[in-house]
Amino acid sequence: xxxxxxxxxxxxxxxxxxxxxxxxxxxxxxxxxxxxxxxxxxxxxxxxxxxxxxxxxxxxxxxxxxxxxxxxxxxxxxxxxxxxxxxxxxxxxxxxxxxxxxxxxxxxxxxxxxxxxxxxxxxxxxxxxxxxxxxxxxxxxxxxxxxxxxxxxxxxxxxxxxxxxxxxxxxxxxxxxxxxxxxxxxxxxxxxxxxxxxxxxxxxxxxxxxxxxxxxxxxxxxxxxxxxxxxxxxxxxxxxxxxxxxxxxxxxxxxxxxxxxxxxxxxxxxxxxxxxxxxxxxxxxxxxxxxxxxxxxxxxxxxxxxxxxxxxxxxxxxxxxxxxxxxxxxxxxxxxxxxxxxxxxxxxxxxxxxxxxxxxxxxxxxxxxxx
Amino acid sequence: xxxxxxxxxxxxxxxxxxxxxxxxxxxxxxxxxxxxxxxxxxxxxxxxxxxxxxxxxxxxxxxxxxxxxxxxxxxxxxxxxxxxxxxxxxxxxxxxxxxxxxxxxxxxxxxxxxxxxxxxxxxxxxxxxxxxxxxxxxxxxxxxxxxxxxxxxxxxxxxxxxxxxxxxxxxxxxxxxxxxxxxxxxxxxxxxxxxxxxxxxxxxxxxxxxxxxxxxxxxxxxxxxxxxxxxxxxxxxxxxxxxxxxxxxxxxxxxxxxxxxxxxxxxxxxxxxxxxxxxxxxxxxxxxxxxxxxxxxxxxxxxxxxxxxxxxxxxxxxxxxxxxxxxxxxxxxxxxxxxxxxxxxxxxxxxxxxxxxxxxxxxxxxxxxxxxxxxxxxxxxxxxxxxxxxxxxxxxxxxxxxxx
Numbered sequence: 001x002x003x004x005x006x007x008x009x010x011x012x013x014x015x016x017x018x019x020x021x022x023x024x025x026x027x028x029x030x031x032x033x034x035x036x037x038x039x040x041x042x043x044x045x046x047x048x049x050x051x052x053x054x055x056x057x058x059x060x061x062x063x064x065x066x067x068x069x070x071x072x073x074x075x076x077x078x079x080x081x082x083x084x085x086x087x088x089x090x091x092x093x094x095x096x097x098x099x100x101x102x103x104x105x106x107x108x109x110x111x112x113x114x115x116x117x118x119x120x121x122x123x124x125x126x127x128x129x130x131x132x133x134x135x136x137x138x139x140x141x142x143x144x145x146x147x148x149x150x151x152x153x154x155x156x157x158x159x160x161x162x163x164x165x166x167x168x169x170x171x172x173x174x175x176x177x178x179x180x181x182x183x184x185x186x187x188x189x190x191x192x193x194x195x196x197x198x199x200x201x202x203x204x205x206x207x208x209x210x211x212x213x214x215x216x217x218x219x220x221x222x223x224x225x226x227x228x229x230x231x232x233x234x235x236x237x238x239x240x241x242x243x244x245x246x247x248x249x250x251x252x253x254x255x256x257x258x259x260x261x262x263x264x265x266x267x268x269x270x271x272x273x274x275x276x277x278x279x280x281x282x283x284x285x286x287x288x289x290x291x292x293x294x295x296x297x298x299x300x301x302x303x304x305x306x307x308x309x310x311x312x313x314x315x316x317x318x319x320x321x322x323x324x325x326x327x328x329x330x331x332x333x334x335x336x337x338x339x340x341x342x343x344x345x346x347x348x349x350x351x352x353x354x355x356x357x358x359x360x361x362x363x364x365x366x367x368x369x370x371x
Numbered sequence: 372x373x374x375x376x377x378x379x380x381x382x383x384x385x386x387x388x389x390x391x392x393x394x395x396x397x398x399x400x401x402x403x404x405x406x407x408x409x410x411x412x413x414x415x416x417x418x419x420x421x422x423x424x425x426x427x428x429x430x431x432x433x434x435x436x437x438x439x440x441x442x443x444x445x446x447x448x449x450x451x452x453x454x455x456x457x458x459x460x461x462x463x464x465x466x467x468x469x470x471x472x473x474x475x476x477x478x479x480x481x482x483x484x485x486x487x488x489x490x491x492x493x494x495x496x497x498x499x500x501x502x503x504x505x506x507x508x509x510x511x512x513x514x515x516x517x518x519x520x521x522x523x524x525x526x527x528x529x530x531x532x533x534x535x536x537x538x539x540x541x542x543x544x545x546x547x548x549x550x551x552x553x554x555x556x557x558x559x560x561x562x563x564x565x566x567x568x569x570x571x572x573x574x575x576x577x578x579x580x581x582x583x584x585x586x587x588x589x590x591x592x593x594x595x596x597x598x599x600x601x602x603x604x605x606x607x608x609x610x611x612x613x614x615x616x617x618x619x620x621x622x623x624x625x626x627x628x629x630x631x632x633x634x635x636x637x638x639x640x641x642x643x644x645x646x647x648x649x650x651x652x653x654x655x656x657x658x659x660x661x662x663x664x665x666x667x668x669x670x671x672x673x674x675x676x677x678x679x680x681x682x683x684x685x686x687x688x689x690x691x692x693x694x695x696x697x698x699x700x701x702x703x704x705x706x707x708x709x710x711x712x713x714x715x716x717x718x719x720x721x722x723x724x725x726x727x728x729x730x731x732x733x734x735x736x737x738x739x740x741x742x743x744x745x746x747x748x749x750x751x752x753x754x755x756x757x758x759x760x761x762x763x764x765x766x767x768x769x770x771x772x773x774x775x
Contacts, residue, residue: 001380001442002373003673125646251747266750268736271743278747279687283663290666293374308659315656360655361648367635367658368645 003289005072012069016076019049025082025200029341032083032199039199042084046110051086053108055094062097062108067230068292071237078241081341083200085113087234088160091227092116092168095181098223099216103166103183115164117143117155117206119171119179120354121225121303124365129172129179129224131155132353134205139354142179143171143208150210151182159231159352161204162193168216169208170224179224184213198341198348226299229306231353233291236306236313239349240284243313246320246342247277250327257329264327273323280316287312307362314349314356321346374669376446384446390423391454398456410494410537413460417491425451426459427469427489434473434481435489441675445622463533464488464495466619468542471559471612475600480561484540493539498529498562498586499609505531505730506737508544508613509553509606512765513588515545515560517602521595523547523560525588531731535571535584538564542612544605549762556761557605560597567591578723579714614680616732621671621685629696630665631658637703637718644706653702660695664688684746686738693735697725 005013023040032039046052054070056062070090077084089107092114096104106112119129119142130139134156143153151171161167167184188211191204251274254265264270287309294305321343325332332339350356376384399416403409420426421435428444430436437443451458459465469488472480487493504510513527525545535541541562548556564571568591573581600608634654644650667688671681700722704711711718729735743749756764 001375001669001673001676003670004677247747251749254749262753263750265743266752268740268752271747271749272736272739274747274749275687275739275743278684278742279690282667282684282687283660283691286663286666286670287659289374289670290662297375304662308662311655311659312663315659357652360659361651362655363658363662364635364651364655367631367654368639368651371632371636371639 009069009072012065013072013076015049016051016073017079019045020076020080020082023082025080026338026341029081029083029198029200030335030338036195036199039083042082043110043113046084046086051084052089052110052113053093055090056097056104056108060097060100060108061105062093066292067233067295068288070230071233071288071292074234074237075241075244078238078345079245081200081242081345083202085115085160085164085202087231087238088115088158088164088202089113090116090234091118091230092166094230095168095216095219095223095227096166096183099181099219101183101214101216107166112165113160113163114166114168115158115160116227116231117158117161117167117169118228118231118353119155119224120358121179121221121228123362124369129170131170132157141172143169145171145173145180145182145215146210147174148210149215150212151184151208152210154205154207156205157194157203157352158191158206160202161191161206162202164191167206169206169213170228179221181216181219181224181227182213183216184208184211188212196348198344200345201348201352203352222299226295226302228353229291229303230295232310232359233288233295233306235349235353236284236291236309237288239313239317239346240281240288242342242345243277243281243284243316243320246317246324246339247274247281249338250274250277250320250324254327270327273326277316277320277323280312280319284309284312284316304363304366307359307366310359311356311363314346314359317342317346318350318356380442380446383443384450387425387447387450388453390425391450391456394419394423395454395456398454401457407537410460413457414491414494416457417459417461420459421490427465430465430469430473430485430489434485441618441622441672445672448622460491461488461494461534462619463497467612467615468495468497470615471542471608472599474611475559475604475608477596477599479596480599484561487539494534494537496532496535496538496541496564496584496586497612498532498535498541498543499612500531501528502530506733508609509557510761511544511546511557513543513545514549515547515558515593517547523593523595523597525560525562525591525593527588529586529588530574530583532571532584532586533582535564535586536573540564541586542599544609546761547602547605549765550760552758553756553761553764554606555603557609558602559599559605559608560593561599562588562591562593562597566593576723576727578720613732617681617683617685618671618675620732621668621681621688627692629661629692629699631661634658634699634703638706641706650702650706653698657695657698657702660691661699664692664695667691683738683741686733686742689732690735690738693725693729696721697729700725 053062054065058064093107107114119131129142131142133140143151169182190207194203194205257264291305291309294302324339399412424437425447427436428439432438515523515525543560543562547558568589570587572585574583574585575581703718744751
């Protein structure tokens, strides 16, 4: 057993940190709230670093790295609130690779940016593949693949949908209800940009009206379930990075800010709150290790592991971003400080891709089903 | 990153499993009706495990151990749980006190005490905590006074002492010099539990069971060679024990029995509850925490294997376990109703046990202080006891109480 990072993983992480440090991403996150067009395009950075092909096998032109390696990169992106379209791209690239799709090489290079139009797999209480509704709490059924090979349906709040070149859409077959993945070119899909609250998070509503596409060969329920939970784990990893920044910034302030003649970090109320952030951080990291291991070696446990990581990461970022505001006092609730940007990140991330609540429910469902 | 057994570990696990399969029918049950007979059977079973190399796995070979690493220790623990047989009786002795004697004891102490400890012939107890010294362990007041002939006279009280009523020996932290600051005037002793002047009383907990004891010492004589690690070095010696305590708890967390699957199984039988969104949310949240503890344990193990010593943040795993287990007991009681609180119910026992566990090994509040200061580097609480001789400190405390 060795859960330490390998030399290659440490290098990947350091390289990611270095590459992202060249852009003032946190400042950009604030400016983009007023001028979304000013958000830097980090896709070239991702391509140059090889992240676009991170999960594509070497024979198809990718780096052939592991899901945990992808989580390390996502953590670095989350640490500096970098808006890179990896949450949409990485699961889609893995599906295209597994199917041997002809676009895989270009996707691995990043010349084509892919976007995963995900559907949540059935659970112990729901037999349907469902997607986000445009509003409200009732999930809607995934798009449908007709007998003529076209796809129809709508999926709301799809991460990284605006501007993608190819959409990997989870649909169910009109014939037998079986889930399939359909690659649809951007020209055949209608995408409305739907960015909310966190300017760094690209979101779109995807509509497909008898859109022609390619059914990905050999991709069925198992692969699509894996892809959904991979997205859950990547989102958890991204949250972990934001938690780590929130914690270190809060600690630094708690050491230098004095009230009543003492550094505020010496007060138990402040100290215990920051230790709670650490506790949630440690839990999330441990669960990401579980998810990374299960993705490769324990496929039956991956849904449980990734859902647990997502639930933990979501709670951790919610708590950490609120603690960051509290520790900084009044200033933490203003645009003078970065804390609101982390709070905005937390608020929106919790509601994406089935939500943190949905992931928590899935943990219960997986355990109840196995009991 | 690799969580799987190496080929050597696969072989080791297979050997352990084979031995347990062959001998499991000789094992006593986990609990017994007649306590004395049960303890006797558990001691004998510990002897069998020790002879088979399944106790003291990490102890040096020359002291009767196997000289193996923490991974092998955990493999043995996992296989024992899997076989459904009890582990060794004297976890505190073999896991914490033996390693302290190995680190600090004299050659005579090692050859006299370690063998009988390992084989269950002599059970040990840990005599550290007192009614007024728990999280602040260095505040112990039990007093040992040096006599002209080199022996010591011990008076005072210890509490929370597991197994004291059938232990042969105890490892005891006492104050031997009250005129120096509190961490400096401490000495560690080996105490024969049948000594004259020792009174042991069961301490009933919320459940009504007495799993711990209070132990009273009234002018008990200790020989000069009872000192472990040198006079005045008691705090350093105690820190060794506390480090092994963290390891024993950390690496044994899976066998504490607070597993997500256990709570899920209790709820799965209720068709209505298993579909209730609120029940599922609560079950999901506590399960996330318990799964995190499981993999935090693997992280600790991996760090140990790389030669690193887990720091105080490992204590967060205990905080998480207790929090989640309390939430689990609460949830099961909500679903099952008052039947969960039947005195015979495993849930009643769990619900009763956890409030005390929250403070075991140091309260959660003080643990959070320690982690905040040592791990996060936050400024310390103002301390009023630094550099002050213990006797003066006590006088100040009494004056403080009198002034209120």
